[in-house]
Amino acid sequence: MEDELVKVDDKNENAKTVLKGLQPVSLAYDPHDINRLYCGTFGRGLWRSIDAGENWEPIAAPHAMGPVNDTVIPYPNIMSLTVSTKKSKQGYGVVYAGTEPSAIFCSEDGGDTWQEFEGIQNLPSKPLWSFPPRPHTSHVRWLGIHPIDTDQLFAAIEFGAFLRSFDGGEYWEDRKFNGPLDTHTFALHAKASGRIYAAAGDGFIQSGRGYAESRDSGTTWTYPNEGLSHQYLYTLAVDSENPNIILVGASDSPRQAHAPSQACATIYRKEGGQPWEEVKEGLPSSEGTLVSTLEAHPFRSGIFFALNNKGLFRSDDTGITWSSLNIPWKEKFERQHPHALVIVPS
Numbered sequence: 232m233e234d235e236l237v238k239v240d241d242k243n244e245n246a247k248t249v250l251k252g253l254q255p256v257s258l259a260y261d262p263h264d265i266n267r268l269y270c271g272t273f274g275r276g277l278w279r280s281i282d283a284g285e286n287w288e289p290i291a292a293p294h295a296m297g298p299v300n301d302t303v304i305p306y307p308n309i310m311s312l313t314v315s316t317k318k319s320k321q322g323y324g325v326v327y328a329g330t331e332p333s334a335i336f337c338s339e340d341g342g343d344t345w346q347e348f349e350g351i352q353n354l355p356s357k358p359l360w361s362f363p364p365r366p367h368t369s370h371v372r373w374l375g376i377h378p379i380d381t382d383q384l385f386a387a388i389e390f391g392a393f394l395r396s397f398d399g400g401e402y403w404e405d406r407k408f409n410g411p412l413d414t415h416t417f418a419l420h421a422k423a424s425g426r427i428y429a430a431a432g433d434g435f436i437q438s439g440r441g442y443a444e445s446r447d448s449g450t451t452w453t454y455p456n457e458g459l460s461h462q463y464l465y466t467l468a469v470d471s472e473n474p475n476i477i478l479v480g481a482s483d484s485p486r487q488a489h490a491p492s493q494a495c496a497t498i499y500r501k502e503g504g505q506p507w508e509e510v511k512e513g514l515p516s517s518e519g520t521l522v523s524t525l526e527a528h529p530f531r532s533g534i535f536f537a538l539n540n541k542g543l544f545r546s547d548d549t550g551i552t553w554s555s556l557n558i559p560w561k562e563k564f565e566r567q568h569p570h571a572l573v574i575v576p577s
Contacts, residue, residue: 312374351386411452459479461481498514541560
């Protein structure tokens with residue numbers, strides 16, 4: 232959430248607050264050790280837990296590792312995180328972190344030391360990258376790794392570019408013609424080689440460009456937006472087994488997605504070549520609801536989760552109908568913007 236990280240046990244129906252006051256914005260776990268979690272914050276650097284989120288320690292930053300050197304992350308805003316299925320020589324999943332200002336870092340030793348991928352700093356489009364609320368800077372909004380070919384890395388710069396690397400991050404390719412410029416969330420799928428799904432803010436600027444898709448690893452893009460009445464897309468999830476079932480979190484504008492006083496957001500579902508359809512059953516009214524963070528269950532087909540300021544919701548029928556998880560939901564959460572949701576398999 233906006234002010235804290237909440238650990239939810241849906242089996243025992245309880246919730247516990249950790250990292251209070253640290254403004255968490257990104258979250259990931261190591262697929263080789265599900266008790267190892269990484270949490271990025273806005274302004275307080277990167278944190279690590281090795282006991283399933285019970286206790287946390289700051290890592291990667293100068294204040295945690297001593298003097299500034301080339302093995303730390305020198306920026307306190309950790310905007311995106313992902314962990315590869317590739318296991319390093321040290322036995323950990325390789326961790327990737329994206330920051331503000333825009334930079335990408337990698338760790339193969341569980342977060343103790345970091346290497347920057349400096350190639351993105353020399354791309355021709357970089358002078359044009361700019362995040363509208365803070366136009367003097369930009370950030371790596373989302374990172375993705377191909378689930379099978381782990382040398383394929385992808386990064387969304389907010390605002391300005393969708394980048395890709397096919398050699399593990401040494402060399403990066405700049406944005407492509409007709410590609411999305413304001414990608415907020417994207418996904419790749421083990422059963423759909425070359426396919427990239429992207430929820431973007433481009434539709435707010437140009438109608439019909441909210442949802443973007445590539446079938447050739449980001450070389451070319453199409454915009455199948457039929458049925459999307461809300462064109463500002465912020466979040467996205469794809470069924471873990473069926474690459475043709477997609478959910479997106481949408482609104483009419485950035486303010487309606489993110490500002491509590493103007494909140495009005497909804498969820499759409501798409502299956503195969505059918506148009507997008509808005510889903511409502513079991514979800515709170517769009518009026519007063521901030522944009523939902525979406526996540527598919529990593530191993531169980533048909534199960535999705537949605538987190539917003541009104542609660543945490545689950546669907547067992549591929550996103551068609553929903554029910555609220557029976558956990559304590561504090562009144563203060565209704566005024567907080569959810570930033571990240573991770574489903575850790577038990």
